[in-house]
Amino acid sequence: MRERSNIGAGFCAAALLSCAFLFASTAMAQEWTTSLVDIHQGSPLSDKARDLGNGGYELQSGSWVSFSRWYHASWVDMHVDLLTQITPDTGILWGFGTGEQAEKYRIEPSLKLGFLTQIHPNPNSTLSLSVTSTIGGNLTEKPCQADYGDLGTYSVNCRLAAGEMAPEETLKYLVNAKPETMRLWLNYRLTF
Amino acid sequence: MSVNSLKFGLAAALAMLSATIASAQEALSPDEMAALCHGGGSICVSATIPVTRTTQAVQSWMSPDVGAAWAAGYKGQGVTITMVDDFSSTSRFSGNFGLGVQTQRHGEWTREEASMIAPSATIRSKDFSTGTYVPLASGRNVLNLSYGMYTTAGYSVNQIGWAPEEASIIYYATRGSAVVSKAAGNDAVAVGGVTGGQQDYLDLALIGKPTAIFVGALSSNGTTTNKAQLAWYSDYAGSNALVQSHFLVVGVEGDKTGLYGTSFAAPIISGYAAIIGSKFTSATPVQITNDLLNTARTDTLVNYNPAVYGKGEASLSRALAPVAIH
Numbered sequence: 001m002r003e004r005s006n007i008g009a010g011f012c013a014a015a016l017l018s019c020a021f022l023f024a025s026t027a028m029a030q031e032w033t034t035s036l037v038d039i040h041q042g043s044p045l046s047d048k049a050r051d052l053g054n055g056g057y058e059l060q061s062g063s064w065v066s067f068s069r070w071y072h073a074s075w076v077d078m079h080v081d082l083l084t085q086i087t088p089d090t091g092i093l094w095g096f097g098t099g100e101q102a103e104k105y106r107i108e109p110s111l112k113l114g115f116l117t118q119i120h121p122n123p124n125s126t127l128s129l130s131v132t133s134t135i136g137g138n139l140t141e142k143p144c145q146a147d148y149g150d151l152g153t154y155s156v157n158c159r160l161a162a163g164e165m166a167p168e169e170t171l172k173y174l175v176n177a178k179p180e181t182m183r184l185w186l187n188y189r190l191t192f
Numbered sequence: 193m194s195v196n197s198l199k200f201g202l203a204a205a206l207a208m209l210s211a212t213i214a215s216a217q218e219a220l221s222p223d224e225m226a227a228l229c230h231g232g233g234s235i236c237v238s239a240t241i242p243v244t245r246t247t248q249a250v251q252s253w254m255s256p257d258v259g260a261a262w263a264a265g266y267k268g269q270g271v272t273i274t275m276v277d278d279f280s281s282t283s284r285f286s287g288n289f290g291l292g293v294q295t296q297r298h299g300e301w302t303r304e305e306a307s308m309i310a311p312s313a314t315i316r317s318k319d320f321s322t323g324t325y326v327p328l329a330s331g332r333n334v335l336n337l338s339y340g341m342y343t344t345a346g347y348s349v350n351q352i353g354w355a356p357e358e359a360s361i362i363y364y365a366t367r368g369s370a371v372v373s374k375a376a377g378n379d380a381v382a383v384g385g386v387t388g389g390q391q392d393y394l395d396l397a398l399i400g401k402p403t404a405i406f407v408g409a410l411s412s413n414g415t416t417t418n419k420a421q422l423a424w425y426s427d428y429a430g431s432n433a434l435v436q437s438h439f440l441v442v443g444v445e446g447d448k449t450g451l452y453g454t455s456f457a458a459p460i461i462s463g464y465a466a467i468i469g470s471k472f473t474s475a476t477p478v479q480i481t482n483d484l485l486n487t488a489r490t491d492t493l494v495n496y497n498p499a500v501y502g503k504g505e506a507s508l509s510r511a512l513a514p515v516a517i518h
Contacts (some may be wrong), residue, residue: 016320056459057513058509058510058513059507059510059513059514059515059516059517060486060487060513060514060515061508061515062489062491062509065517104265144517145517145518146491146514146516146517147514147515147516147517148472148483148515149482149483149515150474150479150483150484150486151472151475151479151483152474156514156517158517161513161517162509162512162513162514164467164470164512165471165510166469166470166471166472166473167471167472190333
């Protein structure tokens with residue numbers, strides 16, 4: 001049987017880094033091993049960016065503009081997570097994300113850093129704690145230049161340019177989103 | 193020649209039909225994800241945008257474009273529509289714009305229609321029986337003229353002794369200081385043509401003016417799959433290129449409202465002009481007029497001919513869309 005409880009919380013990134021280096025310094029004499037923990041493509045922000053590509057509208061001429069051409073990335077954000085074991089019960093979690101971009105948005109590359117520690121309350125159980133922090137990885141939507149003929153050329157939110165909203169107002173609805181920057185995992189495992 | 197006493201509202205209010213009105217469209221909540229496609233897919237947006245909660249409904253007699261235009265909650269604010277019409281006579285007739293059967297004066301009907309198309313616009317009523325000067329509001333202005341000034345045919349426009357009312361309107365159209373939406377007429381003749389030995393001299397005076405738009409009626413709102421044709425009663429553009437270039441048509445679905453006539457075409461264009469003015473807040477009346485004229489559709493009309501339909505069927509969605517985007 002296995003029981004698990006997860007708690008998400010935010011902590012100061014500086015404190016996290018300090019903890020990580022503290023563990024590292026106390027274990028310098030040991031041989032460190034690094035393992036690949038996870039590798040995957042995509043993220044909640046990738047999904048959000050992909051959703052922006054749904055829809056379209058007609059220009060004045062009647063020609064159809066599909067949003068997909070602006071929000072289709074040829075490469076999807078790839079995340080690689082690694083664990084460097086310092087002691088039998090502690091390790092540094094680290095990794096990176098490649099980011100992705102299309103014509104009208106960009107997800108920045110990201111770095112992940114944190115630590116993992118565990119204790120054994122009894123021979124059958126393990127209580128582990130990990131904290132990770134992500135730097136970068138922000139999603140930023142870019143504006144378009146819309147030519148309204150005699151009515152002028154405006155910087156607009158590409159998706160709202162044909163709507164009823166004033167061109168300058170549409171810029172308020174450009175998407176700017178951050179990834180989950182801090183994650184705390186608490187895991188209890190009981191084996192019987 | 194004076195034409196002060198020769199104003200005729202251009203409506204033909206037929207017997208009230210048991211109208212199948214109002215496919216009411218509930219407004220969206222402010223934080224609702226708007227993924228909206230209207231007008232046969234002419235506008236789709238995908239974004240979280242604020243939408244004003246309102247009880248205003250898109251009516252079945254309206255073009256699908258109107259619902260699309262309202263999707264973002266901007267409905268003509270910052271623009272004043274002045275309805276120059278009958279607000280004082282004893283003549284009333286019945287109809288139903290989807291709000292229930294009402295019996296109202298001509299001006300009350302046209303005012304109601306314009307306010308339904310552009311519900312956030314400021315609507316002013318100017319009774320045309322006074323003949324007094326029509327003042328403009330501060331900001332962007334639209335004048336709605338669902339009437340004509342008829343007298344014996346054969347005079348030239350400059351022989352007409354205009355009252356301050358029409359003189360001011362013609363001045364605004366000449367100077368481009370207000371969009372002037374003029375009902376084309378219900379005599380099935382070319383704009384300004386002779387009917388019963390008379391002519392609409394207000395039509396004639398507005399020909400060639402930069403912000404004048406003559407508005408004819410279609411019997412329905414056109415689509416590419418269900419094209420519309422000119423209503424049997426509507427005046428048409430005719431052979432004058434100056435009229436053709438400032439002539440638009442819109443659907444007047446009297447079978448749903450019991451209200452027929454180009455009187456009910458002009459307020460639709462007035463409302464469209466107000467909505468465009470609420471999007472392009474620095475646009476001049478000339479720019480708004482040209483935007484409406486240049487984006488009219490011809491592919492929604494039966495046997496499009498500029499001598500009949502002028503520039504074509506007004507398309508609000510296209511008038512709001514960019515020419516190009518990158």
